Amino acid sequence: MALDDANRREFLKMGGAALAAASWSARSYASIVGANDRVKVGVVGCGDRMKSALIPAMLQHAKELNFEFVAVSDIWNRRREEGAAYVQKLSGSAVDPVRNNDELYARKDVDAVLVATADFQHALHGVEAVNAGRDAYVEKPTAHTMEDARAFRAAVHKTGRIVQVGTQRRSTPSYQKAYEYIQSGKFGDIVMVEMTWNVNQPGRWRRPDVVPLLKEEDTDWKRYLMNRPDAPFDARKYLEFRLFWPYSSGIPDQWLVHQIDTVHWFTGLPHPRSVVANGGIYLWKDGRQNWDTMTAVFDYGPLDDLSKGFQVQYTSRFTNSAGGVKELYYSNGGMLDMSKQTVTSTGGLSARSAAEMKMQPNLLESFSLSEKVEAVSTDVITSDPGNSIATDAGTAYRTEKKSASLADSEAFMNYVIANQAFDLLDRKANVTAVEEHIKENDAPPPGVNFSSTFVVGVRRA
Numbered sequence: 001m002a003l004d005d006a007n008r009r010e011f012l013k014m015g016g017a018a019l020a021a022a023s024w025s026a027r028s029y030a031s032i033v034g035a036n037d038r039v040k041v042g043v044v045g046c047g048d049r050m051k052s053a054l055i056p057a058m059l060q061h062a063k064e065l066n067f068e069f070v071a072v073s074d075i076w077n078r079r080r081e082e083g084a085a086y087v088q089k090l091s092g093s094a095v096d097p098v099r100n101n102d103e104l105y106a107r108k109d110v111d112a113v114l115v116a117t118a119d120f121q122h123a124l125h126g127v128e129a130v131n132a133g134r135d136a137y138v139e140k141p142t143a144h145t146m147e148d149a150r151a152f153r154a155a156v157h158k159t160g161r162i163v164q165v166g167t168q169r170r171s172t173p174s175y176q177k178a179y180e181y182i183q184s185g186k187f188g189d190i191v192m193v194e195m196t197w198n199v200n201q202p203g204r205w206r207r208p209d210v211v212p213l214l215k216e217e218d219t220d221w222k223r224y225l226m227n228r229p230d231a232p233f234d235a236r237k238y239l240e241f242r243l244f245w246p247y248s249s250g251i252p253d254q255w256l257v258h259q260i261d262t263v264h265w266f267t268g269l270p271h272p273r274s275v276v277a278n279g280g281i282y283l284w285k286d287g288r289q290n291w292d293t294m295t296a297v298f299d300y301g302p303l304d305d306l307s308k309g310f311q312v313q314y315t316s317r318f319t320n321s322a323g324g325v326k327e328l329y330y331s332n333g334g335m336l337d338m339s340k341q342t343v344t345s346t347g348g349l350s351a352r353s354a355a356e357m358k359m360q361p362n363l364l365e366s367f368s369l370s371e372k373v374e375a376v377s378t379d380v381i382t383s384d385p386g387n388s389i390a391t392d393a394g395t396a397y398r399t400e401k402k403s404a405s406l407a408d409s410e411a412f413m414n415y416v417i418a419n420q421a422f423d424l425l426d427r428k429a430n431v432t433a434v435e436e437h438i439k440e441n442d443a444p445p446p447g448v449n450f451s452s453t454f455v456v457g458v459r460r461a
Contacts, residue, residue: 039065042110042134043072044101044125045117046083049139054114059090071096073104075220076238078213100223101125105132115139118241119248123148124226130161140166141253148227167261174341174369175262178329181336181343182266187364188331193263193312195328197255200321202284205242205254211235236287243288250290251279251316259327262338263300263312266329272298273309283319292318334364341369 041058043050055069062068069087072095074080084097098104104113105128112135115125123143129136142165143149156163169175181187214235221233228246231237241247242254264270279294294316301309315323327338334348345363354361 037066039067039111040070040109041067042070042104042107042113043074043083043087044104044113044115044129045121046072046074046079046086047116050114050116051083051086054116054137054139055087055090058114062091068093069095070109071098071104071107073098073101075100075223076214077218100220101128101132105129105134110134112136118224118238119144119253120148120228120241120246121224121226123152126152126163127155130155130159130163133159133161135162137164137166141257144249144253167258169258169262170265175265175338177369178262178336178338179266181369182329187329187336187343188333188362189308190267190310190329190331192310192330193328194326194330195256195259195312195314196323196326197251197259197316198321198323198325199318201318202286204318205240205250206286207239211239214238240288243290245289248290250288251294255316256296256314260298260312260314262327263298267300269300269302272300272312273303273306274299331364333362334366343367343369 043055058067058069069091072080072083072087074083074097077099080097080099084095087095098107104110113129115122115129115136115138117125117139119141120143122138122141126136126138126142129138143152182190212235216233219238221238224238225231237244237247242250248254275296275298277294277296279291281288281291282293284292294314296314298312298314299309300312325339329336329338330347332349334343334345336343337346343364344366348364349359349362351361
C-alpha cells in the first residue's frame with residue numbers, strides 16, 4: 001500500500017507520540033483521510049534499543065491508530081529470529097524475519113520503518129529507507145560525520161519522504177513550555193548554560209554476556225561496516241559499538257546530542273560559533289577507544305554579531321555519578337533548571353548588588369514548568385532510556401505511590417536517567433525494587449535523593 005501524504009505524516013506524528021512523550025489520540029487520527037488503511041511497519045535493527053523502548057512504545061498506540069509490525073530486518077540471525085518472535089508475542093500478529101534491508105524493501109507490504117542500528121549506520125539506513133520509498137523514524141544521532149548527514153538530508157529532500165529523528169526532548173511538554181518561556185523574552189538573554197551527564201557505570205554500553213554469542217558466520221560483517229573502512233570481524237565493535245570509533249563517538253553521539261539540541265531549539269541558533277573539547281579514558285581501561293570523561297565548551301551567539309552570545313559548558317563522565325544529569329540555563333535574572341523543571345531567581349541580580357551601580361534588581365518569578373503543562377500520561381513511553389523514559393518513570397512512580405512528592409518523583413526520574421533501571425513492561429516492579437533497597441540499606445539507591453519524609457515512611461511500611 002502506498003501511503004498518501006496525510007497518512008505518511010501521521011506515521012511520524014504517531015512516532016512522536018509513542019516514542020517521544022507527545023500525547024496523541026484516536027479521535028485526532030480518525031479525522032485523517034485514509035485512516036482506515038492499515039500502515040505496515042518494518043523494524044531495522046532489533047537490538048536492545050528497539051526491544052526495550054521503540055517496539056513497546058509503538059505497540060501501545062498501534063491498535064487505535066491502525067498500525068502493525070510486519071517484518072524484522074537484522075543481519076544477525078539470532079536477533080532477527082528472536083526479534084520477530086518478540087514482536088509477534090507482544091502484538092499477537094505474524095511477523096516475518098528478513099535477512100537484510102534489501103529483502104525488507106523488496107516487500108510490497110512495508111510502508112514505513114523504525115531504524116535503531118549502530119550510531120554510524122543511522123544516516124545510511126535512513127538513505128536506504130527514503131530511496132526505497134519508505135518513511136522512517138530514525139534513532140539519534142542522525143549521523144556522526146558531516147558527509148553522511150548531508151547525504152541523508154539530500155535524500156530526504158529529493159524523495160520527499162517523511163523522517164523523524166529521536167531527539168525526544170522536543171516532544172516533551174516541559175521542554176516545550178521552556179521553549180515558549182524563553183521565546184517570550186521573560187527569561188531574558190541567556191548568559192550561560194551548564195550541562196552534565198554523569199554516571200558511575202563500568203558496564204555502561206558493555207555487553208559482556210552477549211559478545212561471546214556473536215559469531216562471524218551468523219551475521220554479515222561487510223554489511224555491518226557499510227561505508228566504514230574494511231576491518232577484521234570484531235564482536236565487541238559490533239555489539240559495543242558505542243565504545244569504538246569510527247562506529248560511534250560515544251558520549252557526543254549518545255548524550256550530548258540530546259542536550260545540545262535544546263540550545264539550538266530554545267535559541268534558534270543553527271550551530272555554535274566555536275567549540276573546544278578534551279577528554280580521555282581515565283579509569284575504565286577495558287579496550288574501549290571512546291572517552292570515559294569529556295568536557296566541551298561551546299561559544300554560541302549571532303553569527304554576524306560577536307558582541308552578543310553565551311557559553312555552554314558540557315561535562316560527562318562514566319567514573320563518578322555526582323551531579324547526575326543536568327541542564328541549567330542562566331539569565332541575569334535567574335535560572336531555568338530542566339532537571340527539576342523549574343524557573344527560579346537563583347543567581348539573579350539582587351536589590352543590594354543592583355543598588356551599588358544604581359540599577360534595578362532583576363529576579364525572575366519562580367514557577368514549575370510541570371505545573372503549566374498537562375501531566376504526562378503513564379501510558380506514554382518516551383524514546384530514550386537515557387532520559388525520556390524517565391519522564392514516564394517519574395510519573396508512573398508518583399502514580400503508584402500516592403504519597404510521593406513531586407521531588408520524590410523527580411528523584412526516581414533521575415535515578416532512571418543515570419541507571420537505565422526502568423522496566424518498560426513492569427513499572428510497579430521498579431517502584432517495589434526501590435522501596436526494598438531503602439528497607440534493606442536504610443537509604444535510597446545511589447543517585448536517588450528522595451525526601452527524608454518519604455524514606456522514613458518506606459522504612460516504617
